[in-house]
Amino acid sequence: MSEQKLAKIDDVANHTFDFVIIGGGTAGLALAARLSEDPNISVAVLEAGKAHFNDELVLGVQGWMRQFMNPEYDWRFFTLPQVHANGKPTLWSRGKGLGGSSGMNFLMWTRPQRQDIDAIEALGNPGWNWERFYEYSKKTERFVSPQKATVEDRYSKDAVGTNGPLPISFAPTVSNAEQPFRKSLEELGVNISNDALSGDTLGAWKPVSIIDPATNTRSYSTTGYLLPALDRPNLHILTEAYVTRIFTETTDDGSVVARALEFEHGGKTHSVSVGKEAILSAGAIKSPQILELSGIGDRALLERLGIPVKLDLPAVGTNVQEHGCHNATAYLMQEGKNIITSDLLRDPDFRAKLVESSPDYAEPLGLAFTGLNFLPIQKLTSPARAAEIISSIEAKLAQGRANGSIPPGLQAQYEQQLAMLKDPAVPDVEIMVTPFSFKPGERASLVPPPAVIWLLTTGFLRVDVAAKKPIIAILSAVCRPFSRGTIHAASADPKDPPAIDPQYFAESADLDILVEAWKFARKVANTGAFKELMVAEVSPGPDVQTNEQIREHVKNNFVTVWHTCGSLSMLPKDKGGVVNPKLKVYGTQNIRVVDLSILPLQLTTHTQSAVYAIAEQAADIIKEDHDLLRK
Template sequence: MRLVRSFDALLPFRLLILLSLVTSSLSHHPRSGHHPRSIVTAAQLQSSYDFVIVGGGTAGLVLASRLSEDANTTVLVLEAGDTGDAEMGIISVPANAYYKSLMGGPDDWSYPVVPQPATNNRAMVWPRGKVLGGSSAVNGMYSVRPSQIEVDAWASLAAPGNDTVWGWDTLFAGMKKSETFVPPGDAVQAADIQFGTGSHGSSGPLYASYPNFIPPLVGSWGPALSAVGVSASPDAYGGQNWGSYVATSSINPTNWTRSYSRSAYIDSLPPRSNLQILTNATVTRLIFNGTSSSGALTASAVEYASDRTSARNTVNVGQEVILSSGAVGSPHILLHSGVGPSDMLNTAGVKVLHELPGVGQHLQDHVSTQVVFNTTSETAASILASGSTASVPGGLTSFLSFVNSATAYVNVTALFGDSAGAFQTAVSGAMESSAASLVPSQDATVVEGYRAIYNVSQQLLSSPLGHVEILLNLIETPAGPQSIGIQIALQRPFSQGYLYINSNNTFDYPLIDPKYLSHDADKQLLRAGAKFARQLGQTAPLSDTLTGEVTPGSAVSSDDDWDNWVAQTIGTEFHPSSTCAMLPLSLGGVVDPDLKVYGLANVRVVDASIFPIQFASHLMAPTYGLAEQAASMIRAEHNAVTSPSSTSSPGSTSSPAQLPKNAAASASTSSIPAICLSLAIYIVIGLVA
């Protein structure tokens, strides 16, 4: 309560938000027991399916939807989390991602991270969605794409001399296929949003749009960045994502709700008897039965259980197992299935069935922190809709559509100025010493993979690509509601960690060691990013409303000061990747360009764990694109057909031209029962008392 009462001028607005969230959640709550037809109980399962998809998250539900378009194919999704029905009122409201998040509760894996020496051994946690829809159901909804330069670099790294399977053209097509883009409405154009319609999809299942309320301060973002040498990006989604822009978000503008893998790819489907989804089913291992003609192991069944003490059940596999459990879940399952580094598996008491040293290696993550500034009461009030949602076009529902969206990707020239060349030279010269001392594996192929990834990353330093992301945080910072943050996130770390196990029980969490800041270049990039954020906050027109730096404050000025502050404040940006990297076997790879696990005849991995390098972007959009293209690849292999044209995509109920000018008019206006409204008022009175 002290935080609320210390800002009495903003108390009415904060109470308004609380009341709005309570009533909005109640009005969106589905009727008890409502399930899409495809969500089933264990008693309804068949004994065998053509495809068993492990993980009903961002990629898994794309695959489920697309593969089940073939009526002669049976598909089962096994999801460890619950359906999300009981939390739909929270999930569906965009602003709840910040004000009423599901993170930290039963719908979040909350993976603990091994204490990191470079961060003062602080205890950290990686939030990941444990609910149907996965992290797309709980994330901040940024729909940001990587650039052509880095995607083509991935393709060349994954398949030297044969980069035609992936690359920009392939991923770009998948990302466009996944989305229906809706241009910004008149209500938010004061933010000077720039976009290129031709770079977006127009009939995909997932909506990519903008909130129907954006605070006026966002309009100062681009001009302030331009003043410090970072130009606006006129079309950040067509392959050149560097510079500043207002990002799209995965928001459905027909009713201003979250658009995520469940709502987009599953809930909108017509009845499909060949698709079933079982929730509360944690996959414990893959079962192999013999080898193929090529000598590879063949997965014949998938074992799962509802919890640690429950009986293990199995379902048979007719064609393929597809792991879509993310950068933590997919390697975890492979390891417990006996596929991975033999020394690790022997230590954990897991029988080695196939030695594959790269499983769990090459782990990379975006780390972030923020410089915080005070602002005026007037500016804080404008962020809270001027104290009244009546001033927002579309009213309460539009107000609750607001999420952070002003971003920029800043290159090394803007970060280091005249010292950029010296920084690049030092990074290049440190490759061999880094490979000798920083790789968390003794396997020669994994070390070679580190060198290859490092070499690509240091070459990209010479490109216009952003290596630090800068975000405008208008949602309350730890300094209170009258503060604004400028966040800094490292995009392409030179530090690589790993994921491993020390138990043979799948219900024991894996050990995650990202090796944060083990490479000095990462410290320098974050330091330069923090200095840049300070300079940006002192630059007009942002400086017209930012009244002084709160954190870290003027006491932090030297490089040592900045490094100490960064070590104490960084955390994850929620973007782990690369633990099942698409690389040649000689580079410690786990999957080939067809997404098949080396040494396994019928197991693929389709999720963010396969990207061998970190992209300068959020990972949701490229993961959707990956899953779309993977589905086409799998269907072509098994059924000699390609995926239907995007004009028949599920979930596309409106094209941009068909949307009303103020789409909020179509939002649900169902009344709230008196008992629910009384509960909301009771909560507010309790806070004021």
């Protein structure tokens, strides 16, 4: 029935809507639902992918594993070869279809460190502070408290929303390796957090998951925001509508006005007119590309690509930041110790025995990521090594101030990052305990050769250990990288993927920190409760020991965490900004951006909740600008 409520091409093409949203992903659907609450305004959403209503690959807790590299669900972006990571390209999967990446992520619901958000306001964005973020984030969630809370299900009642559209809960099925890892961390002086949702992510904790406990299925932007709003006559959702460019006019004062959008649907080119605003919610990868295809961006780049320049805005597609992650260090665990992994859940006999022995487990069974640990650099390594890394950054910033080699806007960002790095109460790395792996050949029919290479080198694929053995993988990630990259249109052809160059490890401090995190994670695995359950390290194994071996191993086995931000940064224009604090693109009257691309600094978190909070805050900003807020 839901499919029948979607718009048809004749409902959208050649019509005018007050707000036309490009992208029906996490932010786009949340924003559309909030704006269409006013029956007097019209909203259209153009989504390139399919609807995926009632799709088990989306709703299933482990369905994301079957979405990867499937072109119906995954945009399958690849970066350029990374010069500082031994020339490796990296897969950047993104959700394709209604709900976007909220329909294919790892289901973790976390909030950032308080200082992350306050730093964004300090960079010149009044109103984008922790307190406002906190309230908007809680507005989006409906926390369902566990009927039988375990010792791991820790939270503060004041830190969770209870009336929002998205049901969230503690995952009922865990691998049972997370708690031993936390105990090993405690032996090494790391605290267990009692509440990681109030702006303090430091320590070891079990995250809340985007799981509706009533159905044990994924809760995401489609189920939470879109479906309850789909009957509204003023909301039109068109799927398989690939936006190619924004048509603009230049006014007498030199500003740019969006008049219409061009999009492809059913093999034909169509247009839809903009009454009030065109809103980019296509994500940090596609949004800058669409702006550039529309003639808004760096004049030199646009002229080189043969795209008529409508607005020279050099910062478009710059300041790109991504959470970099060393792929999994894998550990073979003892059998018979109740360790649950994704491979074992594929075995019908194992599932049957698990449900029989644990009546609280409910079908459909599925594991979520539930082992998160956020640590400062001061916990990872010796005081001398931590000081050495910090001093190297301080020296570079001092040199940049002296000779002007670092642009003022980037210098200001680095100063915020450095202050957080020096604070032992603010985490700098994340260490994840993961029970996931792909079976060899599972996706072979859909995976092109580059993806096969990726799958064979990432910790999610196990190729050297027999099936039906419990394998736990430990991943380490840098939370606030100093390296900056770019995302630009590669040609004037809208169907060509953008050129993605995150410049991993361009700043050597990122690699230094990640190496220390990797060494510390191995130390934890060989300590106390976790060590007692562990049989052996099966990847990379004991041959990798020296600092140089570890550095090379990290560079050769490097993946992303898929949290890209910064490509359309919210900053003062003279500091490298693309949008102002009201999310309007500089030099335009009615083009806004509402997605993760606006964040000028990376966050110490998995970014899903941040995207929803951005959409919620943006909805109120837009309503206020158009006098749509109700008293």
